[in-house]
Amino acid sequence: MLQANALAAERGGQRLFSDVSFSLKDGDLLHLSGSNGSGKTTLLRMLCGLTLPVNGDISWQQKNIESNRDAFNADLLYIGHRHGMHSDLNALENLQLSTQQLSNSTMVFSALEEVGLSHHLNKPLRLLSQGQQRRVALARLLLESRKLWILDEPLAALDVDAVEWFSQRLAKHLENGGMAIVTTHQEASFISHVSINVVLGS
Amino acid sequence: MIFQKYAAPKYFYPLAGKCLPWFGTLAILTICAGLYLGLFVAPPDYQQGETVRIMFIHVPAAWMSMFIYAMMAGAAAIGLVWKIKLTDTFITASAAIGASFTLLALLTGSLWGKPMWGAWWVWDARLTSELILLFLYLGFMSLHSAIDDPRRASRAGAILLLIGVINLPVIHYSVEWWNTLHQPTSVARIDGPRIHSSILTPLLIMAVAFKLFYVSVVLIRMRSSILDNEADSRWLQEQGA
Amino acid sequence: MTHNLGLLASWQRVLKRELLLAYRQRNDILTPLIFFIIVISLFPLGVGPEPEILRTIAPGVIWVAALLATLLSLARLFNNELHDGTLEQLLLTPQPASVLVFAKIVSHWLTTGLPLVLISPLLALSLDMSSTALIYTMLTLLLGTPILSLIGAIGAALTLGLRGGGVLLALLILPLYIPVLIFSTGAIIAASNGFSAEGHLSLIGAYLIITLIFAPWVTSYALRVSLD
Numbered sequence: 001m002l003q004a005n006a007l008a009a010e011r012g013g014q015r016l017f018s019d020v021s022f023s024l025k026d027g028d029l030l031h032l033s034g035s036n037g038s039g040k041t042t043l044l045r046m047l048c049g050l051t052l053p054v055n056g057d058i059s060w061q062q063k064n065i066e067s068n069r070d071a072f073n074a075d076l077l078y079i080g081h082r083h084g085m086h087s088d089l090n091a092l093e094n095l096q097l098s099t100q101q102l103s104n105s106t107m108v109f110s111a112l113e114e115v116g117l118s119h120h121l122n123k124p125l126r127l128l129s130q131g132q133q134r135r136v137a138l139a140r141l142l143l144e145s146r147k148l149w150i151l152d153e154p155l156a157a158l159d160v161d162a163v164e165w166f167s168q169r170l171a172k173h174l175e176n177g178g179m180a181i182v183t184t185h186q187e188a189s190f191i192s193h194v195s196i197n198v199v200l201g202s
Numbered sequence: 203m204i205f206q207k208y209a210a211p212k213y214f215y216p217l218a219g220k221c222l223p224w225f226g227t228l229a230i231l232t233i234c235a236g237l238y239l240g241l242f243v244a245p246p247d248y249q250q251g252e253t254v255r256i257m258f259i260h261v262p263a264a265w266m267s268m269f270i271y272a273m274m275a276g277a278a279a280i281g282l283v284w285k286i287k288l289t290d291t292f293i294t295a296s297a298a299i300g301a302s303f304t305l306l307a308l309l310t311g312s313l314w315g316k317p318m319w320g321a322w323w324v325w326d327a328r329l330t331s332e333l334i335l336l337f338l339y340l341g342f343m344s345l346h347s348a349i350d351d352p353r354r355a356s357r358a359g360a361i362l363l364l365i366g367v368i369n370l371p372v373i374h375y376s377v378e379w380w381n382t383l384h385q386p387t388s389v390a391r392i393d394g395p396r397i398h399s400s401i402l403t404p405l406l407i408m409a410v411a412f413k414l415f416y417v418s419v420v421l422i423r424m425r426s427s428i429l430d431n432e433a434d435s436r437w438l439q440e441q442g443a
Numbered sequence: 444m445t446h447n448l449g450l451l452a453s454w455q456r457v458l459k460r461e462l463l464l465a466y467r468q469r470n471d472i473l474t475p476l477i478f479f480i481i482v483i484s485l486f487p488l489g490v491g492p493e494p495e496i497l498r499t500i501a502p503g504v505i506w507v508a509a510l511l512a513t514l515l516s517l518a519r520l521f522n523n524e525l526h527d528g529t530l531e532q533l534l535l536t537p538q539p540a541s542v543l544v545f546a547k548i549v550s551h552w553l554t555t556g557l558p559l560v561l562i563s564p565l566l567a568l569s570l571d572m573s574s575t576a577l578i579y580t581m582l583t584l585l586l587g588t589p590i591l592s593l594i595g596a597i598g599a600a601l602t603l604g605l606r607g608g609g610v611l612l613a614l615l616i617l618p619l620y621i622p623v624l625i626f627s628t629g630a631i632i633a634a635s636n637g638f639s640a641e642g643h644l645s646l647i648g649a650y651l652i653i654t655l656i657f658a659p660w661v662t663s664y665a666l667r668v669s670l671d
Contacts, residue, residue: 334618334621337614337617337618338618340614341611341614341615341618344611344614344615345601345602345611345615348602348605348606348607348608348611349605351671353671354668354669354671357668357671358601358665358668358669361597361601361661361664361665361668362601362615365597365619365661366618366619369618369619369622372622372650373618373619373621373622375622376621376622376625376626376646377621377625379625379629380625380629
């Protein structure tokens with residue numbers, strides 16, 4: 001269970017949001033929305049433990065995430081708007097060397113195939129399109145089994161097919177008792193699974 | 203906790219305001235007394251002549267330069283561990299004062315060196331260490347001002363200060379050692395052979411005076427930066443400040 | 444089913460990835476090395492070609508050039524990772540970040556410090572150093588350049604993504620490099636004058652051990668602060 005308690009954030013000395021609280025149980029999907037500059041990315045980074053809250057605390061399985069960082073990180077999969085892939089490595093190398101799991105190349109191949117990327121595998125990532133790079137990043141969802149997904153605009157630059165694939169993958173994750181926190185500006189079928197809505201800046 | 207209570211700007215601001223006149227007055231009195239004793243009462247040195255009077259500024263300024271750096275590092279450690287905001291206000295208020303004392307020590311050292319060594323600058327171990335200390339101050343100030351986010355600025359600055367304070371003895375020792383390696387002929391040391399009480403008394407008074415001066419200026423600077431940071435807060439508007 | 448990696452495997456994986464990245468960006472690797480060679484070859488042009496003078500200033504020239512070359516390479520240590528988001532991922536791994544940061548520092552040394560050590564005999568010869576001085580130049584560089592990478596990593600982490608970060612980094616880091624410079628050149632001078640350099644080398648060794656213990660930890664903490 002992920003519990004957020006009276007969270008507050010500042011940027012450059014200015015208050016972004018305050019008193020954000022919620023708790024996320026197995027199978028819950030939290031949809032985070034708000035206008036530009038309302039602090040969505042800051043809140044997501046805070047929930048990952050990257051940004052320290054000015055106020056409040058976050059706990060994972062009843063333990064503060066700051067003092068149990070390694071255990072929390074073992075359950076967490078975060079994909080930010082910078083997708084966390086090396087642009088000078090190709091898709092295969094990225095997934096084999098950047099992920100935290102022992103995965104052989106067959107698994108990586110099939111994951112890439114599932115996200116619709118079966119060619120251009122030997123090109124460094126910077127030569128691929130934004131959408132293709134995003135697909136490589138999302139292939140981590142298949143390769144790493146983590147309980148909590150925190151995804152910042154996962155649908156950005158994705159085409160209709162990929163959005164549909166993502167929605168199904170997310171639904172499966174929730175069915176298996178996983179949890180997810182997602183921001184998006186786009187219409188997608190996974191919205192029907194949302195169990196908690198958090199709106200910032202209202 | 204009483205300490206934590208007064209570490210809140212709301213309580214610190216008026217408290218500092220009450221203490222300020224006392225420290226300020228004492229600082230002015232001791233500076234006058236120290237300068238009078240040092241410049242008029244103390245006898246000229248039999249070797250260095252009237253030049254020795256530079257010591258009454260130089261030595262306390264050099265002490266202050268190290269004292270203030272140590273205070274900043276201490277505050278940095280407290281700030282990192284207990285996450286007290288006020289420590290950063292104190293550190294940034296201190297930095298410019300510490301750098302000024304370091305510069306003062308360097309300038310007076312060089313003024314003293316011209317008649318003594320016949321050169322404005324000699325790579326004496328202490329002067330060189332002092333110069334490096336000035337670099338450390340400048341590094342801290344540049345890092346702090348280059349970071350926009352106040353929380354990152356204070357934490358990054360604190361890390362740098364702690365690294366600096368751990369390295370300072372190593373740097374000082376290595377410079378001292380380098381000096382003996384490269385300059386086998388011993389140059390007249392700034393501290394002189396033995397200190398007579400007619401010299402020691404004004405020296406110590408000046409040392410105390412500089413500390414009081416430091417406290418006063420730090421309080422003024424902290425108060426003004428609190429006004430800056432807390433301009434929107436309710437307690438300040440209630441005070442009508 | 445997949446399994447999480449152990450600490451050592453994770454460390455190796457980061458090192459392997461860093462070395463692969465360094466290979467892909469090999470032009471960036473060569474730049475500090477070429478800079479090192481150019482700076483050293485400027486000195487004879489500046490002070491004149493007399494072997495006597497060159498021999499005297501050689502230890503200092505080589506070491507100062509090594510400090511500057513290292514400084515030049517530090518900007519690349521974390522900056523690309525900051526922009527593509529992989530630095531965030533490094534801090535979110537289930538392993539202690541300091542261990543993975545250490546792998547990055549090791550890779551930095553292998554790709555910048557070690558090349559300087561290997562090229563140094565040629566430069567030492569061009570400055571007319573004796574064979575003893577040459578050996579001690581290599582030895583001090585071998586012991587000293589890891590310290591430069593370790594301390595430099597802290598500075599690079601603190602100045603991450605800042606405007607004018609390169610110059611700022613120089614201001615923060617160069618004063619901390621002074622002991623390495625003094626002990627190393629002292630060792631070379633002592634050895635070439637026929638004295639024992641053991642004391643100097645032990646001091647560099649002690650400094651290396653201390654930075655090995657603390658720098659990765661401080662660097663990972665500084666990265667957290669900078670990414671906050």
